[in-house]
Amino acid sequence: MNEILRTPENFFSDLPDFPFEPHYLEDLPGFDGLRMHYLDEGPRDAETVFLCLHGQPTWSYLYRKMLPVFTAAGHRVVAPDFFGFGRSDKPTDESVYTFEFHRASLITFVERLGLSNITLVAQDWGGLLGLTIPMDDAQRYSRLVVMNTSLATGETALPPAFLAWRAWSAKNPDMAIGRLMGRSCPDLSARELAAYDAPFPDIRYKAGVRRFPDLVPDHPDAPGAALSRRAARWWSAQWAGPTLMAIGMEDPVLGPPVMQALRKVIQGCPPPLEIAESGHFVQESGGWLAEEILKAFD
Numbered sequence: 001m002n003e004i005l006r007t008p009e010n011f012f013s014d015l016p017d018f019p020f021e022p023h024y025l026e027d028l029p030g031f032d033g034l035r036m037h038y039l040d041e042g043p044r045d046a047e048t049v050f051l052c053l054h055g056q057p058t059w060s061y062l063y064r065k066m067l068p069v070f071t072a073a074g075h076r077v078v079a080p081d082f083f084g085f086g087r088s089d090k091p092t093d094e095s096v097y098t099f100e101f102h103r104a105s106l107i108t109f110v111e112r113l114g115l116s117n118i119t120l121v122a123q124d125w126g127g128l129l130g131l132t133i134p135m136d137d138a139q140r141y142s143r144l145v146v147m148n149t150s151l152a153t154g155e156t157a158l159p160p161a162f163l164a165w166r167a168w169s170a171k172n173p174d175m176a177i178g179r180l181m182g183r184s185c186p187d188l189s190a191r192e193l194a195a196y197d198a199p200f201p202d203i204r205y206k207a208g209v210r211r212f213p214d215l216v217p218d219h220p221d222a223p224g225a226a227l228s229r230r231a232a233r234w235w236s237a238q239w240a241g242p243t244l245m246a247i248g249m250e251d252p253v254l255g256p257p258v259m260q261a262l263r264k265v266i267q268g269c270p271p272p273l274e275i276a277e278s279g280h281f282v283q284e285s286g287g288w289l290a291e292e293i294l295k296a297f298d
Contacts, residue, residue: 002093011198016191018064028108037087038080042071049115052079055124056212057177059086062283069290084208086199097211099224103129119143132227135234144243147282148254151232154217154225161252166213174203185284235266243269244296248278
C-alpha cells in the first residue's frame with residue numbers, strides 16, 4: 001500500500017449542524033494501518049441500529065439532518081466513513097480502492113462493532129456496496145431504507161448520464177467537492193459546502209473519490225458484478241423485512257427509472273416515497289425524511 005493520508009482534525013472544526021463526537025477503529029482485521037471513522041449516536045443498548053451508508057463524494061456529514069430524528073426516537077445510529085472519505089484514512093494509491101476492498105471493510109466494521117437488528121440505510125455507493133452485504137449475514141439485518149442507488153450487476157448498459165459523469169471525473173482529478181455538492185443541492189450554505197470540502201485538503205487526498213466512478217461494474221465479468229447479481233437474487237427471494245424506498249425525482253443518473261427497476265428486485269418493496277424537488281442527495285431534504293421513515297416502520 002502506498003502513502004496513507006489522514007486529514008488533520010482542525011479541518012473538521014466548527015462544522016455547521018454537526019455536534020457529533022468522532023469515533024475511530026484502528027484494529028479492523030485485514031486493514032492494518034488504516035483508521036476508520038464513524039459516528040455512533042443514541043443508546044448503545046437500543047433495540048434498533050440505523051446503519052447509514054454514504055456514497056460519492058460525501059461522508060457521514062450527509063446524515064446530520066436525519067440522525068437526530070432517529071436518536072430522538074430512541075434508536076442507535078452508526079454512520080461510517082468509507083476509507084478515502086470523511087475522517088477515515090486515505091491511501092493515495094488508487095488501485096487500493098476496489099469493490100471488494102470497500103465491501104470487506106464494511107462487513108468487518110459491522111462485525112467488529114457487533115451490530116444487530118440493523119436498519120440498513122443506503123444511498124449511492126452506500127447501496128451499490130451495502131446491498132451486497134446482508135445476504136452473507138442475514139441475521140443482523142431487519143429493515144431496509146434505500147435511496148437513489150442501484151445494484152450494478154453488469155447486465156445492462158450504464159445510463160448515458162453516468163457515463164458522462166465518469167468521463168468528467170477522469171478529466172478532473174482534483175474534484176471540487178463543495179462545488180459539486182452546490183450544483184446538486186443549491187440550497188446548501190457556504191459553510192455546509194465547506195464541510196463537504198473539509199476531508200480533502202488537496203488533490204492527494206482524493207484518490208478514493210476519483211476511483212468510485214470506475215468501480216461501477218459495466219459488464220458481467222467486472223469486479224463486483226457477480227456479487228451484485230447474487231445479491232439481486234437474494235433480495236428477490238429471501239428478503240422478508242420491511243422496506244422503504246425514497247426517490248429524489250430530479251436525479252439524472254439514479255432517479256426514477258433506475259429506482260423503479262430496483263424496486264422490482266426487492267421482495268415486498270411498497271410504492272416509493274417520491275420527493276419531487278430533490279435530486280441525488282435525498283438526505284439533504286431534511287429531518288422530515290427521517291420522520292417519514294419512522295412512520296412507515298412504526
